[in-house]
Amino acid sequence: MSKSYLPLLLNALQDAVYVLDEDRAVLFANPAALAMFGGDPIGMDFVKISRHPDCIGAIGEILSGAKTTKQVVTEDALSGASYRVIVADLGHDNEDGARVVVSMTDVSDLREAEQMRSDFVANVSHELRSPLTAVSGFIETLQDESAVDPQQRQHFLSVMEMEAQRMVRLIADLLSLSKVESQQRMRPEGEADIGAIIARITTTLADSAEREGKQFELKLTTDMPPVPGSEDELTQVLQNLIENAIKYGRRDTTVTIETRLMDTVPGINGPALVIDVKDEGEGIAQRHIPRLTERFYRVDTHRSRNKGGTGLGLAIVKHIVHRHRGRLQISSKQDAGSCFSVSLPTTRPGR
Ligand SMILES: Nc1ncnc2c1ncn2[C@@H]1O[C@H](COP(=O)(O)OP(=O)(O)OP(=O)(O)O)[C@@H](O)[C@H]1O
Numbered sequence: 001m002s003k004s005y006l007p008l009l010l011n012a013l014q015d016a017v018y019v020l021d022e023d024r025a026v027l028f029a030n031p032a033a034l035a036m037f038g039g040d041p042i043g044m045d046f047v048k049i050s051r052h053p054d055c056i057g058a059i060g061e062i063l064s065g066a067k068t069t070k071q072v073v074t075e076d077a078l079s080g081a082s083y084r085v086i087v088a089d090l091g092h093d094n095e096d097g098a099r100v101v102v103s104m105t106d107v108s109d110l111r112e113a114e115q116m117r118s119d120f121v122a123n124v125s126h127e128l129r130s131p132l133t134a135v136s137g138f139i140e141t142l143q144d145e146s147a148v149d150p151q152q153r154q155h156f157l158s159v160m161e162m163e164a165q166r167m168v169r170l171i172a173d174l175l176s177l178s179k180v181e182s183q184q185r186m187r188p189e190g191e192a193d194i195g196a197i198i199a200r201i202t203t204t205l206a207d208s209a210e211r212e213g214k215q216f217e218l219k220l221t222t223d224m225p226p227v228p229g230s231e232d233e234l235t236q237v238l239q240n241l242i243e244n245a246i247k248y249g250r251r252d253t254t255v256t257i258e259t260r261l262m263d264t265v266p267g268i269n270g271p272a273l274v275i276d277v278k279d280e281g282e283g284i285a286q287r288h289i290p291r292l293t294e295r296f297y298r299v300d301t302h303r304s305r306n307k308g309g310t311g312l313g314l315a316i317v318k319h320i321v322h323r324h325r326g327r328l329q330i331s332s333k334q335d336a337g338s339c340f341s342v343s344l345p346t347t348r349p350g351r
């Protein structure tokens with residue numbers, strides 16, 4: 001077998017590969033290793049490349065005769081990067097004194113994804129546990145008929161109903177989020193009439209807006225072109241934003257929905273339809289704004305929960321807007337109110 005391609009193969013690898021002699025000094029490093037180290041490591045003790053005890057320990061074991069390949073995961077304390085490190089024996093009879101090969105794969109992204117997944121599971125469990133604990137508590141109380149009068153019973157039942165509805169909403173939002181996430185890369189099909197969507201939502205939400213002391217003001221362009229995209233998903237986006245404006249606006253104020261046609265919007269190719277949803281609420285402090293679209297992020301957890309929020313609304317909005325190649329911008333002034341602005345391309349991307 002010809003081995004003349006081996007140097008080319010090592011050059012092509014994304015993993016950093018180091019060959020060490022019996023003193024742990026570097027004899028060879030491929031381009032990925034040079035890039036990772038950021039200099040020329042030839043002749044250096046490997047400890048200058050990674051001083052992680054598990055990694056140095058694995059090299060030591062191979063140098064002192066262990067024949068089985070070692071695998072460890074290390075974390076670079078300075079950069080926070082994680083590497084999967086494989087250390088293998090190269091035998092004793094190499095002319096150049098090569099004894100050990102160390103290959104390092106950057107697994108930081110994987111680690112981060114793993115961390116996000118486990119945070120997500122912890123969050124979901126927590127969100128479900130609170131209403132479940134409340135419901136089980138009330139069931140226990142209601143089982144002792146002599147302990148509750150009919151009025152109390154009614155109160156407990158209505159709290160149980162509210163908590164059960166919250167769980168149903170949470171599950172529905174989770175399913176909806178996972179659906180839009182899985183379709184993130186697919187272009188949405190169809191066409192949506194934003195004017196009709198706004199009319200439908202404001203009619204449906206009229207009662208709850210009135211109960212909360214809000215009135216709608218619509219400032220819609222008359223010549224709104226249809227927007228390429230999913231009518232259902234864009235309804236979800238606007239419904240979330242309008243519901244938030246109702247929820248977080250002050251009593252006896254106006255929720256304004258305004259649309260504009262723009263020739264250019266930063267970040268969008270071609271003309272766009274901009275939809276602003278404005279409230280006259282207490283506003284959102286600047287430091288919270290970049291985090292609002294994270295799952296389960298709430299400015300005031302207690303207050304949002306009391307209002308029946310799951311904290312997933314804006315995460316869903318962000319994903320749907322991205323899938324439509326649009327932009328979501330949030331601006332807010334404390335004590336004055338917030339404006340959530342969605343820009344959607346009016347021409348199908350790529351055509
Ligand atoms: N118009 C607004 N004014 C002030 N704060 C807002 C506004 N919209 C959203 N927020 C803040 O952002 C947080 C996240 O909003 P999001 O819509 O994701 O969740 P939610 O409204 O709590 O629950 P959900 O929409 O899932 O029922 C809210 O909890 C609230 O703190």
Ligand SMILES: [Mg+2]
Binds near residue numbers: 240243244309313314
């Ligand atoms: Mg919401």
